[in-house]
Amino acid sequence: xxxxxxxxxxxxxxxxxxxxxxxxxxxxxxxxxxxxxxxxxxxxxxxxxxxxxxxxxxxxxxxxxxxxxxxxxxxxxxxxxxxxxxxxxxxxxxxxxxxxxxxxxxxxxxxxxxxxxxxxxxxxxxxxxxxxxxxxxxxxxxxxxxxxxxxxxxxxxxxxxx
Numbered sequence: 001x002x003x004x005x006x007x008x009x010x011x012x013x014x015x016x017x018x019x020x021x022x023x024x025x026x027x028x029x030x031x032x033x034x035x036x037x038x039x040x041x042x043x044x045x046x047x048x049x050x051x052x053x054x055x056x057x058x059x060x061x062x063x064x065x066x067x068x069x070x071x072x073x074x075x076x077x078x079x080x081x082x083x084x085x086x087x088x089x090x091x092x093x094x095x096x097x098x099x100x101x102x103x104x105x106x107x108x109x110x111x112x113x114x115x116x117x118x119x120x121x122x123x124x125x126x127x128x129x130x131x132x133x134x135x136x137x138x139x140x141x142x143x144x145x146x147x148x149x150x151x152x153x154x155x156x157x158x159x160x161x162x
């Protein structure tokens with residue numbers, strides 16, 4: 001997990017290693033091209049068909065998204081791809097920003113649950129079980145599923161609650 005990795009670097013890493021780590025993350029965040037997914041898939045242990053299957057999306061649709069032939073208005077489709085690729089929170093937030101969609105924000109209860117799921121390394125099916133258990137819409141992988149709205153209301157997720 002990313003927090004463990006950073007904590008280890010802070011305890012045991014040299015200044016150069018820490019700088020290199022964050023420089024790498026900054027470079028990834030500065031990419032202007034959404035097609036970094038292609039590199040992620042090419043460098044992952046998963047084939048494109050497997051990524052599509054793990055995301056619950058059709059292979060044709062995923063290919064069109066990755067080629068840039070198709071644009072989606074569904075943030076959840078991008079989240080599903082991020083889960084399928086087992087992306088960490090940095091890469092997931094970057095993917096959302098590049099598309100561009102709102103990043104996962106702790107102010108939104110559903111986003112907070114999704115962010116926690118990513119940080120704990122669960123798969124998409126388990127993530128949807130968590131969301132369903134919390135009475136939030138599951139990560140949408142089909143037009144037949146209900147879509148989710150950002151909810152920035154409620155004292156539990158107010159900055160003053162902390």
